[in-house]
Each structure stands twice: as structure tokens, then as C-alpha cells.
Amino acid sequence: MNQTADHTMSLPRTFELQREKSRSGLPASWPLRADRLQRLRALVSENRAAIASAISDDFGSRSRHETELLEINHVLDGIAHSLRHGRHWMRARRVRAGYKFWPGRAYRLPQALGVVGIVVPWNYPLDLSLGPVNSALAAGNRVMVKLSELTPRFGLLLAELAARYFAPDELAIVNGDADTARQFCALPFDHLLFTGSTAVGHHVMRAASDNLTPVTLELGGKSPVILGPGLSGGADFARAVERIVIGKTFNAGQTCIAPDYVLLPRAQLAQFIACAEQAVQRFYPALASTDDYTSIISDHHFARLQAIVDDALARGGKAWPLSAAGSDASRRRFAPLALSDLASDSRALQEELFGPILPLVVYEQLSEAIAYINARPRPLALYVFDSDPKNIAPVLAQTVSGGVTVNGTLLHVGPDALPFGGVGASGMGCHHGEAGFDTFSHFKSVYRQASLSLLSWLYPPYGRRTELFLKMPKPP
Numbered sequence: 001m002n003q004t005a006d007h008t009m010s011l012p013r014t015f016e017l018q019r020e021k022s023r024s025g026l027p028a029s030w031p032l033r034a035d036r037l038q039r040l041r042a043l044v045s046e047n048r049a050a051i052a053s054a055i056s057d058d059f060g061s062r063s064r065h066e067t068e069l070l071e072i073n074h075v076l077d078g079i080a081h082s083l084r085h086g087r088h089w090m091r092a093r094r095v096r097a098g099y100k101f102w103p104g105r106a107y108r109l110p111q112a113l114g115v116v117g118i119v120v121p122w123n124y125p126l127d128l129s130l131g132p133v134n135s136a137l138a139a140g141n142r143v144m145v146k147l148s149e150l151t152p153r154f155g156l157l158l159a160e161l162a163a164r165y166f167a168p169d170e171l172a173i174v175n176g177d178a179d180t181a182r183q184f185c186a187l188p189f190d191h192l193l194f195t196g197s198t199a200v201g202h203h204v205m206r207a208a209s210d211n212l213t214p215v216t217l218e219l220g221g222k223s224p225v226i227l228g229p230g231l232s233g234g235a236d237f238a239r240a241v242e243r244i245v246i247g248k249t250f251n252a253g254q255t256c257i258a259p260d261y262v263l264l265p266r267a268q269l270a271q272f273i274a275c276a277e278q279a280v281q282r283f284y285p286a287l288a289s290t291d292d293y294t295s296i297i298s299d300h301h302f303a304r305l306q307a308i309v310d311d312a313l314a315r316g317g318k319a320w321p322l323s324a325a326g327s328d329a330s331r332r333r334f335a336p337l338a339l340s341d342l343a344s345d346s347r348a349l350q351e352e353l354f355g356p357i358l359p360l361v362v363y364e365q366l367s368e369a370i371a372y373i374n375a376r377p378r379p380l381a382l383y384v385f386d387s388d389p390k391n392i393a394p395v396l397a398q399t400v401s402g403g404v405t406v407n408g409t410l411l412h413v414g415p416d417a418l419p420f421g422g423v424g425a426s427g428m429g430c431h432h433g434e435a436g437f438d439t440f441s442h443f444k445s446v447y448r449q450a451s452l453s454l455l456s457w458l459y460p461p462y463g464r465r466t467e468l469f470l471k472m473p474k475p476p
Contacts, residue, residue: 022114037083043165051158112139132431135432191215194216205217260359281323419433
């Protein structure tokens with residue numbers, strides 16, 4: 001099969017090929033799964049320069065180092081984690097059946113689901129495609145991946161590489177437009193994982209429901225930052241702002257878990273803006289010409305960001321440029337800026353920003369910040385900075401979010417042992433590491449009855465033994 005061709009017509013055939021293979025023959029053994037994971041690792045490690053170049057070309061400009069740090073290394077670490085632990089994950093998981101079922105045994109047997117579909121957004125095309133592929137292959141599945149039409153160069157490259165390292169009944173890469181995506185989501189997968197916006201997530205779930213396909217939705221939303229009242233000034237405050245800024249400017253803010261807005265004490269507003277400007281200058285001293293700062297993915301998204309700023313200013317908000325260099329529409333370089341004094345109905349406080357715009361919302365008491373977050377849809381990520389554990393504790397206890405990094409940003413997505421996923425409007429289900437293996441597995445409940453069993457006492461005709469059994473004391 002020509003993996004680089006238009007896949008619209010081949011979608012059903014590719015799916016039927018994978019489904020037939022998944023339902024015939026023996027389940028994938030650990031040596032076979034390990035071989036697939038090793039080939040996936042080779043695909044990435046042997047072609048890392050070409051991958052980084054293709055992604056940069058799709059964005060217009062993106063640092064090779066940023067792609068290495070945020071995508072290539074993360075994918076390779078995840079594959080290594082699966083290779084290290086996958087055999088153990090495959091084992092039957094013993095459960096206690098209770099004394100009434102003694103001496104029988106009960107356990108949960110993980111089995112591959114079959115064919116997994118993965119729909120990938122444009123912002124991290126390698127990590128958000130091959131990261132879930134790693135989990136699906138570790139669980140013994142076959143995989144089809146639909147890439148975004150906004151990353152066509154990477155899409156063609158990954159299709160070519162997948163065809164080189166895998167048979168089409170193991171891993172198939174699909175490129176195409178929104179119509180192709182709709183056809184893809186309508187296939188009767190055994191599991192469908194979608195990463196993208198909440199709005200599109202509604203459509204994906206509707207399409208999957210026609211086939212009763214289980215879904216994992218990794219969506220977005222507005223991930224808040226709380227600068228706590230106990231954060232001391234000076235170096236501690238500057239360090240916190242620096243970590244917020246790097247979380248906001250990695251990939252030019254085009255990250256689903258990027259800090260979306262900051263809640264901070266009113267008295268610290270001016271200090272925050274000054275420290276943020278210093279951090280941007282330190283990270284990107286020549287923002288207009290550096291290759292370290294990522295371009296916005298398309299003219300449409302660049303215009304969207306500018307419209308959000310214009311809307312904020314029209315409603316009485318203030319803009320605080322964080323770089324001496326202005327934005328460059330011709331190169332889609334959007335300079336970082338902060339917004340303050342925003343109207344509550346401004347687009348900056350209503351929409352997921354997905355760019356280097358940072359709204360600042362002041363509060364008087366920490367309880368106000370917590371209430372502000374809880375009055376809005378559940379975020380995918382939450383960040384809290386404070387030197388006093390007594391201020392961190394209520395934020396963790398009283399807010400609900402997909403994940404949290406304390407005194408940092410983005411880092412909770414890194415460890416493979418931590419599941420990654422959203423809650424409510426920010427998604428459902430999770431993956432990464434063992435959680436990813438579990439997501440793409442079916443756990444079959446098994447009870448193995450012994451030759452001798454207390455349950456034989458319950459066979460009819462009923463009598464004294466049955467009455468004694470029913471009167472047995474319940475365990476505490």
C-alpha cells in the first residue's frame with residue numbers, strides 16, 4: 001500500500017485489513033509487541049533530523065531543540081518505559097474473590113482490544129501521534145493514525161516512515177482534510193483516541209457513538225495559574241514568573257496544557273509584568289530573528305490571536321508587550337504579551353488562547369481565586385505557585401483538573417508513570433505508561449473454580465446447609 005497517497009478510498013480497506021488480522025491468529029506475544037516497539041523507536045531515533053525539519057517547515061519556523069525536547073525525547077522515553085514494563089503489564093492481575101468463593105481464584109486478564117484509531121492535532125504532531133501508538137502497540141493492538149492537514153510535510157514523512165518500518169496491518173498513517181477525518185472517526189474502531197479542541201471533541205464523540213466505539217478525549221480549555229499569597233518576593237517570585245513564561249512561550253503557547261491565564265494578588269500585578277518582560281528578554285533576546293521562537297501554525301490562527309487582543313483593548317483592557325520586538329505577520333511571529341484589566345466577557349477570558357497571550361486576573365483572597373476556577377469548566381491542567389504548603393493544600397483539595405504541577409508548569413505531563421488526561425470539558429480517559437496500556441486493553445474477568453468448592457453446598461435441594469450459609473457472618 002502506498003502510504004503517501006490520498007487515503008480517502010483506502011480507509012475502509014485498511015481498517016478491514018487490520019480488523020481481520022486482529023481477530024485471526026494468536027494474541028500478540030510479548031516478543032512480538034517488543035519487536036513493534038523497537039521498530040517504533042528506530043523509526044524516531046533514526047530519522048530525528050528529518051522529523052524536526054518537517055515539523056519546522058509546517059510551522060514556518062520551529063526550533064530543532066524544541067522539537068527534540070518536547071516531542072522526540074518524550075516519545076523515546078515513553079517507548080523505553082513500555083519496553084521496560086510491558087511484560088509485567090501483560091500479566092493477569094489477581095483479585096480477592098472473598099471467602100465465600102474459596103478456594104477458587106479470580107483475576108483480570110488484559111487483552112488487546114483490536115484496532116485503535118488515533119486522531120492527532122497539529123501542535124505536537126509527533127508526540128501526540130506516536131505517544132499513543134506506543135501505548136496501543138504495547139497493549140497488542142493494531143493502529144490507524146489520522147494526522148492534521150495543517151502539518152502536511154510531517155504527515156507525508158510519517159506515512160513514508162511507517163510504511164518502511166511497519167506492515168499496513170500493524171500501523172497505518174492517514175493524511176487528508178476534515179472530510180477524511182470525519183470518515184476516519186466513523187469507522188468502527190475498538191477504541192478511538194482524539195486530541196484536539198473541545199468543540200471538535202463533541203463531533204468525534206457523536207461519530208463514535210454510532211458504532212458504540214469507546215473514546216478517550218484529550219481536549220483543552222483554559223488552564224489556570226495561581227500565584228499564591230505566600231509566595232515571597234525577590235528571587236522566588238521571579239523564578240515563578242520565569243516558569244510561567246517558559247510554559248507559555250514553548251511552541252509559542254500552542255500547547256494544550258500551556259498556562260492560559262494567571263490569578264495573582266492585586267499588589268503583585270506590576271511586579272509580575274516586569275519579571276515576565278525580563279524572562280522573555282532572557283529566553284529570546286533577539287525574538288525577531290531567533291530560530292528558538294516558534295511561528296504560529298497558520299495565517300488564520302495568527303489573525304485569531306490578533307483579534308483576541310483587539311477585542312480586549314476595545315473593551316477597556318490593557319496590553320503589556322513582553323518583548324521589544326513586535327509581531328511579524330509575514331513570518332507568523334506573534335510576540336508575547338500580557339493583558340490586564342480585562343472585561344469578564346472578553347474573548348481572552350472566554351476562549352482557549354493557544355498562543356503567547358497571557359491574561360492577568362487579580363484577586364484579594366486565595367478563596368476568590370479558587371472560586372473563580374470552580375465557576376468555570378474543569379481545566380486540563382492547573383498550576384499553583386506558593387512557598388507555603390498551607391496555601392497549596394486548599395488549591396489541590398478544592399479544585400478539579402486533569403493534572404497539576406506545583407511550583408512549575410507543564411512538568412506533570414512528563415513522567416510516564418503519571419497518567420495524562422482531562423476531566424469534564426477538558427476530556428475523558430487517560431493514557432501514558434501503564435495507564436495507556438490499560439486504556440487500550442480489555443480486562444477480562446476470570447474466576448477459576450477449584451475441584452472442591454464451598455459453592456457446592458448451595459446446590460438444590462435446599463436445606464440446612466443453605467440456611468447456615470445464608471446466616472454466615474459478614475466480614476467487617
